[in-house]
Amino acid sequence: MSVYKMIEVVGTSPDSWDAAAAVAVEKAGQTLRDLRIAEVTAQDVVIENGKIAAYRTKLKVSFKFEDNV
Numbered sequence: 001m002s003v004y005k006m007i008e009v010v011g012t013s014p015d016s017w018d019a020a021a022a023v024a025v026e027k028a029g030q031t032l033r034d035l036r037i038a039e040v041t042a043q044d045v046v047i048e049n050g051k052i053a054a055y056r057t058k059l060k061v062s063f064k065f066e067d068n069v
Contacts, residue, residue, distance in 0.1 A: 004036060004062045012054045017043045020057040034064045 011024025017040075025038050042058040 003065045006062045020055045036062045
């Protein structure tokens, strides 16, 4: 039996939603171990001066609780 925790993170990129998602997963992976699944929950853009300045991807990321027995 396993238990997983889910957190929500938002990644940004000037290039694409895919790149923004990759940034979010990579950053989360620097402080969380055993990442399992990332689910995209929203995507949007930041607009500056009538142009897209950044892509943002919101993800739910799950990781396994460690057994400290």
